[in-house]
Amino acid sequence: MTIIKSLTLGVLTAVTFHAAFASDHSMSAKASASMSSANSASNDMTDGEVKKIDKSTNKITLKHGDIKNLDMPGMTMVFKIKDPAALDTLKAGDKVKFRAEKADGAIVVTEIQVAK
Numbered sequence: 652m653t654i655i656k657s658l659t660l661g662v663l664t665a666v667t668f669h670a671a672f673a674s675d676h677s678m679s680a681k682a683s684a685s686m687s688s689a690n691s692a693s694n695d696m697t698d699g700e701v702k703k704i705d706k707s708t709n710k711i712t713l714k715h716g717d718i719k720n721l722d723m724p725g726m727t728m729v730f731k732i733k734d735p736a737a738l739d740t741l742k743a744g745d746k747v748k749f750r751a752e753k754a755d756g757a758i759v760v761t762e763i764q765v766a767k
Contacts, residue, residue, distance in 0.1 A: 695719065695720050695750050696748040696749065696750055696762075697715050697716055697717070697718045697719075697748065697749055697750070697751065698715065698716045698746070698747075698748060698766065699713040699714060699715035699716065699746075699747050699748070699749055700713065700714045700715075700744070700745070700746055700747070701713060701741050701742065701743050701744060701745045701747060702714055702727060702743060703729075703743060704738050704741060704742070704743065706735070706738050706739075709731060709732050709735040709738070710729050710730065710731055710732065711729070711730055711732050711738060711741070711760060711763075712727065712728070712729045712730075713727070713728065713730060713747070713749065713760075714726075714727040715727075715728075715749070718751055720750075720751075720752070721751060721752075721753065721758065723758075728758075730751060730758055730759065730760045731757050731758070731759045731760070732759065732760045732763070733754075733759050733760060733761045733762075737760075737763050740765070741763070741765070745765050745766075746765070746766040747763055747764060747765055747766055748763070748764055748766050749762060749763040749764070750762040750763075
């Protein structure tokens with residue numbers, strides 16, 4: 652009878668250890684994925700230069716490098732801007748970092764900041 656108790660205790664210990672390890676590993680994987688996502692988000696910013704601002708249409712012309720998340724090569728093009736107030740902080744010639752995304756059939760600048 653003591654052998655059965657010992658085996659049962661051993662099995663329960665192993666199961667408990669495995670469950671705790673799997674839970675801890677799962678949390679580590681989630682934290683790692685979250686950090687990877689944060690790094691990816693910062694890498695989604697594209698370098699550019701403001702060529703023209705049109706506040707009447709809420710558009711900005713940018714000469715930019717490759718926009719990786721859109722699989723777009725570098726070029727000069729006109730973008731809609733999500734937050735028109737951002738245009739008040741920019742001027743032609745500013746070096747910027749920006750994020751662009753497809754929305755409603757257009758490519759929209761969703762975030763932009765003067766490069767440091």
